[in-house]
Amino acid sequence: MNSTKLLKTVNRFNNRLLTTGCRTSFQQRAHMIPAISIRSISLIARNERSLFIQVETTPNQNALKFIPGTKVLESTSTVEFTSPKASIKSPLASRLFSVSGVETVLFGSDFISISKNPDSEWHVLKPEIFSIIIDHLSSGQPILSNHSQNSTQQEEDQDLDDIDSQIKELIETRIRPSIQEDGGDLDFVGFDVETGVVQIVLRGACRGCSSSEVTLKNGIESMLTYYIPEVTSVVSVQTELEALNFDEFNKFQSKLNKDTSSSELDA
Secondary structure: OOOHHHHHHHHHHHHHHHHHHHHHHHHHHHHHHOOOOOOEEEEEEEOOOOOOEEEEEEEOOOOEEEEEEOOOOOOOEEEEEEEOOOOHHHHHHHHHHOOOOEEEEEEEOOOOHHOOOOOOOOOHHHHHHHHHHHHHHHHHHOOHHHOOOOOOOOOOOOOHHHHHHHHHHHHHHHHHHHHHOOOOOEEEEEEEEEOOEEEEEEEEOOOOOOOOOHHHHHHHHHHHHOOHHHHEEEEEOOOOHHHHHHHHHHHHHHHHHHHHHHHHHHH
C-alpha cells in the first residue's frame, strides 16, 4: 500500500471513530472523573535542548509546582529552603532566591515547588524562574552541593518506639505522596504519648495555604487517628527559624506601637 492510500485509510478510520459511540463513551467517562484534584497545567519548552517544564497550580495561590520532566533529587524525600541564607547548600535555590518575590524553594524527587510573597505576580516571576531552572538543569550542575541530603527532614532515630514507627510509615507511604502532588511536604516532629498529639511541620505549598487546616484535620489527622488509636489529634508547629522570626516581628510591632503612642501624646 502506497503512502497516499495509507493516509486515506487512516483518515477514514479516524472519521469512523468520531461518528460512532467511541467519542461519546469517552465523554461519558470524562464526566465520571472526580473534580477534587484538578490543577491547571501549562507547559514551556527550552528552544534547543528539548527540555520542558510543566507548571501546576497548587491549593496555595502563592505557590506553583514546576515539573522539569527530569530527576531533581535522587531520593524521594524533599529539601526546603526558606531564606537566601539557608540556600547556600544549593546553587539552584540560591539563584531562585535572587528573583524578587520568591519566599521559599522546595525540591522533590521530580519537581520544584516555589512560593512567592502575596504582593508579587506570577506572570512577572515565571519567565525568570523558567530561565534559571532550564539553565541550571542543562548545565549538569548538582541541585545540592556536596551531595547533601535532605537537611530539613528529621534524622532517623533508631530508638523510635512502635507508635512513632507506625506514624512515620503512614506519613511516608500514604500521606507524603499525596501532599507532594500539590507541591508541598511535611515533616514528623514528634508524638506526645500522654496527650496523643502528633506534631508536624508543613512545608512548601502547604505553608500558608488557606486550605492547609482542612488538609491537616480532614486528611492527615483523620488517617492517623483511624489507623493508630493512640493518636488523638495532629497539630502543625513552627520551625525554630519561623518561631524566631515571629518573636522578632512581635518585638518590632510592640516597639512601633509604643513609639506611635508616644508621638500622639507629645502632639
